[in-house]
Amino acid sequence: QTVVTQEPSFSVxxxxxxxxxxxxxxxxxxxRYYPSWYQQTPGQAPRALIFSTKSRSSGVxxxxxxxxxxxxxxxxxxGAQADxxxxxxxxxxxxxxxxxxGGGTKLTVL
Amino acid sequence: QLQLxxxxxxxxxxxxxxxxxxxxxxxxxxxxxxxxxxxxxPPGKGLEWIGSIYYSGNAYYxxxxxxRATISVDTSVNQFSLRLSSLTAADTAVYYCARVLIxxxxxxxxxxxxxxxxxxxxxxxxx
Numbered sequence: 650q651t652v653v654t655q656e657p658s659f660s661v662x663x664x665x666x667x668x669x670x671x672x673x674x675x676x677x678x679x680x681r682y683y684p685s686w687y688q689q690t691p692g693q694a695p696r697a698l699i700f701s702t703k704s705r706s707s708g709v710x711x712x713x714x715x716x717x718x719x720x721x722x723x724x725x726x727x728g729a730q731a732d733x734x735x736x737x738x739x740x741x742x743x744x745x746x747x748x749x750x751g752g753g754t755k756l757t758v759l
Numbered sequence: 760q761l762q763l764x765x766x767x768x769x770x771x772x773x774x775x776x777x778x779x780x781x782x783x784x785x786x787x788x789x790x791x792x793x794x795x796x797x798x799x800x801p802p803g804k805g806l807e808w809i810g811s812i813y814y815s816g817n818a819y820y821x822x823x824x825x826x827r828a829t830i831s832v833d834t835s836v837n838q839f840s841l842r843l844s845s846l847t848a849a850d851t852a853v854y855y856c857a858r859v860l861i862x863x864x865x866x867x868x869x870x871x872x873x874x875x876x877x878x879x880x881x882x883x884x885x886x
Contacts, residue, residue: 683871685871695798697876706872738805746817748808748871750798752805
């Protein structure tokens with residue numbers, strides 16, 4: 650069974666930089682999984698942030714960036730703001746029409 | 760501006776079948792560049808992909824739900840639908856429909872992301 654792993658929680662100080670990661674239980678994450686990232690605040694639908702590893706979705710500020718770090722996909726937030734406090738999910742495309750969500754990371758800004 | 764809106768019953772009994780519809784407005788569901796998907800979120804938990812469909816009718820499912828889920832598309836009314844059978848309390852969740860942006864190259868997918876989401880509809884499974 651494919652499991653996509655994310656840190657359950659993370660904290661960052663206002664103005665600081667944080668990197669969230671997205672791994673795979675069965676091996677390394679590469680660009681061929683087309684990792685994407687989503688932000689969700691309580692009671693709201695998810696919002697697309699990053700697709701195809703590092704492309705920003707429309708309207709997403711450039712302090713959000715995506716990359717591959719080692720064997721994981723990564724979402725970096727530079728200059729964290731209070732309203733970045735949200736849940737963040739990654740998705741990996743496994744091929745054959747199948748996608749898998751990570752368990753999500755709860756980011757606290759304090 | 761393309762929008763998606765989910766509709767369906769808020770309460771369903773155990774063992775029954777859930778039927779949800781997603782209405783697409785502001786754009787055509789018959790797009791070469793998109794799938795259309797369903798994602799759910801149980802209370803206090805993370806997101807789970809249920810399945811996706813192309814306007815041609817080709818559908819793909821989460822292996823853990825494949826035996827119970829059916830996704831269909833009706834291009835004449837710009838809608839796609841989810842049926843989930845044999846419901847239990849574990850199926851209680853907010854159900855989202857979403858547009859899946861894809862890029863194709865030589866018949867293969869080279870980009871895949873959920874770029875537009877509906878607001879979600881809550882479904883409780885209870886007698």
